[in-house]
C-alpha cells in the first residue's frame with residue numbers, strides 16, 4: 044500500500060467515522076437518560092436518507108404515513124389519559140403536536156412539489172417528517188415501560204428495530220437509493236483529492252457536535268437532560284419529568300440519525316435495512332465509551348471508521364468481522380476496570 | 389393550638405405499603421406557613437416513607453394530601469413540585485458531575501419552565517445564606533465535603549422558592565458545628581413564610597427549632613404536641629433525648 048492509497052483509505056475512514064461518532068453520541072445520550080439501548084437508531088439513518096431520495100424521485104415518502112399513523116396512535120392514548128385524569132388543558136397541545144402537525148406536513152407536501160425544490164428545502168422537509176418519529180416511538184414503545192429493566196428495554200428495542208425495518212421495506216422497497224452530492228467539486232491537498240461530500244460530512248458532523256455540546260453545557264434543558272442521566276430521582280424532584288427527558292433525548296437521537304443518513308446518502312447506497320449495520324458501528328463506538336463517555340465514544344467511533352476502511356483494503360471479506368471483534372477487547376477491558384454500578388440508586 | 393394558622397400542607401389518614409407490608413398507618417400531619425414541624429422517630433419508623441409518599445415518589449395507598457386546602461389527589465412528583473412542594477431527600481440526590489452553580493440553576497428548573505427568569509437574583513440570595521457555596525460555585529458537587537453537600541442540597545431546594553420544604557435528616561453524618569449552622573439556616577427560613585416539615589433523628593436539635601412535633605414509631609404517630617412541651621415529656625426524654633438521643 045503506498046501513501047496515496049493510505050491517505051485515500053484514511054479519508055474514507057474518517058468520513059464514515061464521523062457518522063459513526065454522531066450515532067455513538069446519540070446512543071450514549073439515549074442510554075444515559077432512559078437506559079434504552081437504542082438499536083432502532085440505524086432505521087432513522089435509513090429513513091432520513093430514503094425520505095430525501097423519495098422526494099427527489101418525485102414520490103411521497105412512506106414515512107409521512109408513519110408520522111400520521113403514529114401521531115394518531117399517540118393522540119388517542121394521550122387524549123384518553125388526559126380525559127380520564129381531567130387534564131383538559133393538555134388537550135390543545137396533544138392535538139397540535141400529534142394531529143395538526145402531521146396533517147400540516149402532509150398538506151405542505153401535496154401542495155408544493157418537493158422534487159422541484161432546492162436541496163436544502165428537501166432536507167428540511169425530510170427532517171420534518173423523520174425527526175418527530177423519535178419522540179413518537181418513545182411515547183408508544185418505551186414510555187409505558189420507563190421503570191422496566193435494561194434487559195426488557197433492550198428486547199423492546201429489538202422489536203422496534205424489526206418493526207421499523209419491515210416498515211422501511213414496505214415504504215421504500217428493496218432497491219437502494221443514492222442521492223446526488225450536496226456540491227460537486229473537490230479540493231486537492233498534495234497528492235490527496237478530498238471530495239466535496241467528504242467535506243460536507245466532516246463539516247456538518249463537527250457543527251452538529253458543537254451545537255450539541257453548547258446545548259448540553261449552556262442551556263437549562265441540556266443541563267436537565269444531563270441531570271436526569273446522573274440522578275433520576277434528583278431530577279424528578281426538581282420538576283424535570285422523566286417523560287420530557289426521554290422524549291427530548293429521542294428527539295435528539297432521531298435528529299442525529301436522520302441527519303447522518305442524509306449526509307452519507309450521496310456516498311453510500313442506502314437500502315431499507317442498511318441503517319442497522321451503520322448503527323451497530325456507532326454502537327461499537329458507544330461501547331468503547333462504556334455507554335457513558337461522549338468523547339471516548341466519539342473517539343471509538345472514529346477508530347471503527349478507520350479500522351473498517353483499512354481492513355476493507357487488506358481483508359475485505361473480513362471487514363465487518365474485524366470491526367465487530369473490536370468490541371471483545373473493549374468489553375474485557377471494561378469488565379476488568381469498571382466497578383459495578385447500581386442500576387438505580 | 390395550630391389551627392390559628394391555616395395549614396399549607398395537610399396529610400390526612402395517610403397509609404403507605406411496600407407490597408403487603410404497611411410502612412405507614414393512618415398518619416395525620418399539618419404544616420402551617422412559616423412554621424417548622426418536625427417528625428422524629430427511630431430508624432425504620434417510616435419517616436422517609438412518609439415524605440416520599442407526600443412528595444408523590446411513592447404511591448399512597450390510602451388517605452389524602454391537601455395543599456392550601458385543595459386535595460391533590462394522586463398527584464405525582466412533577467405536580468407536587470408545581471404546587472411548590474420541595475423535598476431534600478436523605479440521599480441529597482445532587483448532580484455529582486455538575487458544578488455547584490448548575491445544581492442551583494436546576495433547582496429553579498420548574499420556575500424557569502413556568503416562565504420565571506429571576507434565577508440570578510435567587511441565586512445571589514441563596515449565596516447570601518451560604519457564602520461557602522459561592523466560593524465553590526465552579527466546583528463539582530461530587531467533590532464537596534459532606535457538610536457542603538448538605539448546604540448545596542438545601543440551597544438547591546431554596547432555588548425553587550418552595551411553599552412547603554420537606555427535609556429528610558439534614559443533619560445526617562455531619563459534625564456538630566455544621567449541624568448548628570444548618571439548623572440556624574432552617575430556623576431563619578421561617579421568616580420567609582415557607583412551611584417546613586423536618587424529619588430528624590437528632591431529636592434535640594429538631595425540637596429546639598420546631599414549633600410543633602410528631603413522634604413516629606413503627607409507622608404510627610405515637611405522640612404529638614408543641615415542641616417546647618415534648619422536649620420535657622418524660623417519654624420523649626427517655627427514648628430520644630437521653631444519652632441515646634444525643635449522639
Ligand SMILES: Nc1ncnc2c1ncn2[C@@H]1O[C@H](COP(=O)(O)OP(=O)(O)OP(=O)(O)O)[C@@H](O)[C@H]1O
Nearest residue numbers: 406411429430431432433434435436437438478589
Ligand atoms: N423500597 C422498600 N421496600 C420495602 N420496604 C421498605 C422500602 N423502603 C423502606 N422500607 C421499609 O419501610 C420501613 C420504613 O422505612 P423508612 O425508610 O421510611 O424509615 P425511616 O424512618 O426513614 O428510617 P431512617 O431513620 O433509618 O431513615 C422500614 O421497615 C423499611 O425497611
Ligand SMILES: [Mg+2]
Nearest residue numbers: 435436437478
Ligand atoms: Mg429515613
